[in-house]
Amino acid sequence: xxxxxxxxASLAGCFGCHMSVLDIDERILKLIELVDFDKSPxxxxxxxxxxxLVGLIEGGCANEENVHNLxxxxxxxxxxxxxxxxxxxxxxxAMRNNIPLKECLDEAYLNGPTVYNxxxxxxxDKEIPLCxxxxxxxxxxxxxxxxLPGCPPSADTIWEALVALLNNKxxxxxxxxxxxx
Amino acid sequence: xxxKTVIIKIDGIEIKxxxxxxxxxxxxxxxxxxPRLCYLKDLTPHGSCRVCTVKVNGRYQTAxxxxxxxxxxxxxxxxxxxxxxxxxxDMLFVEGNHFCMFCEKSGNCDLQAEAYRLGICAPKxxxxxPDRDIDGTHPDIFIDRNRCILCGRCVNASRDVDGKTVFEFxxxxxxxxxxxxxxxxxxxxxxxxxxxxADVCPVGAIIKKRIGFAIPVGKRTYDQKPIGSEIESKx
Numbered sequence: 373x374x375x376x377x378x379x380x381a382s383l384a385g386c387f388g389c390h391m392s393v394l395d396i397d398e399r400i401l402k403l404i405e406l407v408d409f410d411k412s413p414x415x416x417x418x419x420x421x422x423x424x425l426v427g428l429i430e431g432g433c434a435n436e437e438n439v440h441n442l443x444x445x446x447x448x449x450x451x452x453x454x455x456x457x458x459x460x461x462x463x464x465x466a467m468r469n470n471i472p473l474k475e476c477l478d479e480a481y482l483n484g485p486t487v488y489n490x491x492x493x494x495x496x497d498k499e500i501p502l503c504x505x506x507x508x509x510x511x512x513x514x515x516x517x518x519x520l521p522g523c524p525p526s527a528d529t530i531w532e533a534l535v536a537l538l539n540n541k542x543x544x545x546x547x548x549x550x551x552x553x
Numbered sequence: 554x555x556x557k558t559v560i561i562k563i564d565g566i567e568i569k570x571x572x573x574x575x576x577x578x579x580x581x582x583x584x585x586x587x588p589r590l591c592y593l594k595d596l597t598p599h600g601s602c603r604v605c606t607v608k609v610n611g612r613y614q615t616a617x618x619x620x621x622x623x624x625x626x627x628x629x630x631x632x633x634x635x636x637x638x639x640x641x642x643d644m645l646f647v648e649g650n651h652f653c654m655f656c657e658k659s660g661n662c663d664l665q666a667e668a669y670r671l672g673i674c675a676p677k678x679x680x681x682x683p684d685r686d687i688d689g690t691h692p693d694i695f696i697d698r699n700r701c702i703l704c705g706r707c708v709n710a711s712r713d714v715d716g717k718t719v720f721e722f723x724x725x726x727x728x729x730x731x732x733x734x735x736x737x738x739x740x741x742x743x744x745x746x747x748x749x750x751a752d753v754c755p756v757g758a759i760i761k762k763r764i765g766f767a768i769p770v771g772k773r774t775y776d777q778k779p780i781g782s783e784i785e786s787k788x
Binding site: 454457460461462463464466467469470506509511512518519520521523545547548550551552553 | 646650651652653654655656659660665668669670672673674675676679680682683684685770776777778779
């Protein structure tokens with residue numbers, strides 16, 4: 373019987389949660405025996421090759437590409453998990469949420485003290501994804517099935533969650549593994 | 554003459570209380586933890602956060618303000634009340650800007666600890682991301698209103714313990730905020746680092762400068778044991 377598949381994605385995040393996935397250390401060999409990795413920055417598979425059991429989402433939605441990716445994951449994964457604070461509450465990128473987008477872009481590309489931009493233009497190439505008005509947590513864009521809090525969640529948290537789901541058991545994290553920092 | 558005692562039941566278990574004690578005080582002494590945020594021993598209780606809401610003879614009451622009366626039947630740890638408490642905590646998170654990952658109070662924060670205790674992985678309500686201000690004008694104390702949950706501990710402590718009334722609430726509803734009794738900022742008040750008001754904030758809204766992140770992760774107040782464990786260990 374084919375092994376269940378896992379996919380991962382990093383939206384508006386720092387890849388810290390992916391580092392935490394790698395932090396499960398030698399248990400990753402055990403994980404490879406249990407599952408196959410599908411679309412993920414870890415193996416650089418760009419498109420889903422088939423239906424996935426679990427999708428791990430790091431980061432919130434800060435631009436249209438993030439939203440597109442998240443919806444793509446929702447369509448292709450049975451269980452979708454917000455991994456880390458950026459996916460759950462927008463995290464550090466969400467610090468821009470009470471500043472108008474124009475002010476953010478002006479500061480970044482025109483007015484910032486270290487900015488050198490003789491053209492005086494804000495980048496607007498069609499290759500650059502459009503920024504959203506604010507950073508959205510994943511569950512405000514699509515339905516998320518579980519949340520693993522933390523910045524990043526510890527490797528143990530991710531491991532416990534995966535083992536529970538792969539064994540068809542309820543995801544009931546112990547006190548020590550629920551942390552927001 | 555010995556103090557009169559009354560007997561109340563909390564979740565079916567009889568506990569003795571001294572006449573005049575609140576349900577919260579009696580429960581604390583008996584080793585029963587009732588979750589709370591605005592309540593702090595030694596400050597006047599005012600039942601504003603509603604986290605300590607219990608059912609007394611079938612009616613909702615705040616345990617920190619309700620006197621213990623002989624024969625009272627109190628419900629505390631029920632699915633319904635835990636659900637209501639979870640909703641309050643969820644709302645407090647989405648109504649402010651609580652970025653725990655860089656907050657100096659993280660690990661020692663009562664709001665976070667109550668959320669951990671209730672097993673909250675993510676709030677169920679949409680985030681509001683309100684626009685709140687900060688005040689760093691005082692040489693020793695910093696106010697970050699993004700984290701304020703309007704518990705009123707600083708207001709009470711400054712008024713009742715410090716005798717200064719440095720803090721007060723202004724505004725109503727979503728506009729309500731903690732203000733200072735100066736024309737401009739905290740730096741213009743007579744607040745001192747040694748004031749009780751500088752120590753009572755349950756979240757990271759009023760913090761002392763230059764001592765942040767002093768305790769390593771893993772050794773902070775709520776890293777290993779849930780809030781209330783010290784009370785429950787008495788039973």
